[in-house]
Amino acid sequence: MEDQTPKKEVHSSFKGLYKNARISVKTLDKFIVGGILAMILILFYGVANNGYLATYDSKGGTDVPSQEFMYGDLLDEPEPPTREGYRFVGWYMDENCFYPFDFEATADGDVTLYARWEKVE
Amino acid sequence: MSELKEKGNALKAMNAKDRKRAIGDIMMNNAMFIIIAIAIVLIALKEPAFVSVPSIINIINLTAAKLPIALGVGGCIILAGTDVSAGRQVGLAACIAASLQLTTNKLFPEMGVQAWYVALAAVIVVGAILGFVNGFCMAKFKLHPYIVTLSTQLIIYGIILLYLQLGTNSGQTLSGMNPAYRELITGELFRIGNTVVPMYVLYSVIITIIVWVIWNKTAFGKNMYAVGSNEEAANVSGVNVVRTIIMVFMMAGALYGITGFMDAARIASVNATTGLNYEADAIAACVIGGISFVGGIGKVSGAIIGVLLLQVIFTGLTYLSVDQNLLFIVKGLIILVACAIDMRKYLVRK
Numbered sequence: 001m002e003d004q005t006p007k008k009e010v011h012s013s014f015k016g017l018y019k020n021a022r023i024s025v026k027t028l029d030k031f032i033v034g035g036i037l038a039m040i041l042i043l044f045y046g047v048a049n050n051g052y053l054a055t056y057d058s059k060g061g062t063d064v065p066s067q068e069f070m071y072g073d074l075l076d077e078p079e080p081p082t083r084e085g086y087r088f089v090g091w092y093m094d095e096n097c098f099y100p101f102d103f104e105a106t107a108d109g110d111v112t113l114y115a116r117w118e119k120v121e
Numbered sequence: 122m123s124e125l126k127e128k129g130n131a132l133k134a135m136n137a138k139d140r141k142r143a144i145g146d147i148m149m150n151n152a153m154f155i156i157i158a159i160a161i162v163l164i165a166l167k168e169p170a171f172v173s174v175p176s177i178i179n180i181i182n183l184t185a186a187k188l189p190i191a192l193g194v195g196g197c198i199i200l201a202g203t204d205v206s207a208g209r210q211v212g213l214a215a216c217i218a219a220s221l222q223l224t225t226n227k228l229f230p231e232m233g234v235q236a237w238y239v240a241l242a243a244v245i246v247v248g249a250i251l252g253f254v255n256g257f258c259m260a261k262f263k264l265h266p267y268i269v270t271l272s273t274q275l276i277i278y279g280i281i282l283l284y285l286q287l288g289t290n291s292g293q294t295l296s297g298m299n300p301a302y303r304e305l306i307t308g309e310l311f312r313i314g315n316t317v318v319p320m321y322v323l324y325s326v327i328i329t330i331i332v333w334v335i336w337n338k339t340a341f342g343k344n345m346y347a348v349g350s351n352e353e354a355a356n357v358s359g360v361n362v363v364r365t366i367i368m369v370f371m372m373a374g375a376l377y378g379i380t381g382f383m384d385a386a387r388i389a390s391v392n393a394t395t396g397l398n399y400e401a402d403a404i405a406a407c408v409i410g411g412i413s414f415v416g417g418i419g420k421v422s423g424a425i426i427g428v429l430l431l432q433v434i435f436t437g438l439t440y441l442s443v444d445q446n447l448l449f450i451v452k453g454l455i456i457l458v459a460c461a462i463d464m465r466k467y468l469v470r471k
Binding site: 015016017018021023024025028029031032033035036038039040042043044045046047049050051052069070071108109110 | 145149152156159160163164167168201202203266349350351413414415416417438439440441442443444445447450451454455457458461462464465467468469
C-alpha cells in the first residue's frame with residue numbers, strides 16, 4: 001500500500017498530452033541518459049565516417065573501383081572503362097541511362113553510376 | 122545573469138547531497154543543449170568548413186525558412202495539442218503557389234501567370250480553411266489532436282495528388298516558375314562576403330515579430346495560453362474556448378501557407394513529396410525550445426532557438442557525410458528524449 005501513494009501523486013502532476021504518463025524521475029533519467037548515449041554513438045559513427053560511397057556499374061565493361069567522397073566535394077571522374085565492340089558514352093544516374101551524371105555538381109548521398117555504351121559498327 | 126548568480130548562491134548554500142542532486146537536475150534538464158554543444162565541437166574539429174562564415178549563414182537562412190511552420194505548430198502545442206498535418210499543408214500551399222506562378226501552366230492552361238499577391242492570398246486562405254477544419258474537430262469533437270490532424274494529413278495528401286493531376290500535368294513535378302516570384306523570395310537582401318542572405322530571411326523576421334505580438338500582446342494570445350494551461354478554468358473565466366482553439370489552428374494554417382509560398386520559390390520545384398515530414402522537424406524544434414506538451418507554456422524565442430539548434434545539428438551531420446537514413450533515427454530520438462526531459466521538468470517541479 002505504501003508504495004502506491006507516491007505513484008498516484010506522480011501521475012496526477014502531469015497535464016496536457018502528458019496526463020496519462022506514469023513514470024518516476026529515476027526511470028525518466030535512465031531513459032534520457034539512454035537516448036543521449038544513442039545519439040552520441042551515432043555522432044561518433046558520423047565522425048568516424050569516411051564519407052559517401054560512389055559505386056560504378058560498368059555494365060559489361062572493365063571494372064571501375066568505387067570511390068569515397070565527403071559532402072560538398074566533387075567526385076573525381078574515373079578513367080573510362082572499356083568494352084569490346086562498344087564505345088563508352090558517359091556515366092548515368094539510372095540504369096536506363098537517361099539522366100547523365102554531372103561531375104561538376106555535388107551529391108549528398110551514396111550514388112551508383114551506370115556506364116552507357118554505344119555499339120561500334 | 123542575476124538569475125544564474127542566484128542559482129549559484131543557492132547551490133553554495135546546500136549540503137553536499139542536495140548539491141549533487143541539484144547539479145544532476147541541471148545536467149538532466151539541459152541534456153539536449155549539452156549534447157548539441159558536444160556535437161558542434163566534434164563536427165567543427167572534423168570538418169572546419171562547418172563553422173566557416175558561408176556555412177553559418179546557410180544555417181541561418183535555412184532556420185528562417187523553417188521558422189514560420191515551427192511557430193504554427195508551436196501555437197498548437199501551447200494548446201496542449203499538436204499538428205501532424207503541418208508538413209502536408211505546406212506541401213499543398215507550395216503546389217498552389219507554384220501552380221499560380223508557372224510560366225507554362227499545364228494545370229490551368231488558360232490562366233497564365235498570376236501576381237504574387239494572388240498566390241500569397243490563395244495559400245493563406247486555403248491554409249486558414251484547413252486550420253478551421255482541424256480546429257473545429259479539435260474543439261467540438263474533443264478528439265485527441267493526433268487523430269484529428271492525422272486524418273486531415275491523409276485528406277490533404279489526397280488533395281495534393283489530385284491537384285497535381287489537373288489539366289495535362291498528370292502528377293509531374295512543377296518547375297519553371299515566374300522569375301519575378303522567385304526573385305521576390307530568393308532575391309538578394311544583402312551579402313556577407315560572397316554568401317547571399319536571401320529576401321525570405323527578412324519575411325521570416327517580419328512573420329516572427331507579428332507572431333510574437335499576437336502571442337504576447339493581444340487578448341487572443343492570452344486566451345491561447347489560458348486555454349492551453351487549463352481549459353476549464355479558461356472557460357469559467359469567460360474565454361471562448363472553441364473560438365480560441367479554432368483561431369489558433371487557423372493562424373497555424375496561414376503560417377503553413379506562407380511557408381509553402383516561400384518554399385515553392387526557394388526549392389524551385391514542387392511535387393507531391395514537398396513538405397513531407399516537415400511537421401517532425403517543427404515539433405522537435407518546439408519541444409527542444411521549451412514549448413511544452415503540458416500546455417500553456419512556451420515562447421516565440423523558444424521556437425527560434427529550437428529551429429536553429431536542430432538546423433545546426435542536421436547541417437553538421439550532413440557535413441560529416443552521415444548516411445541520410447540515419448538522420449531520421451536521430452530526429453526520432455531527439456523528439457523522444459526532448460519530451461522525456463520536458464516531462465522531467467514538470468515532475469521535479471511538483
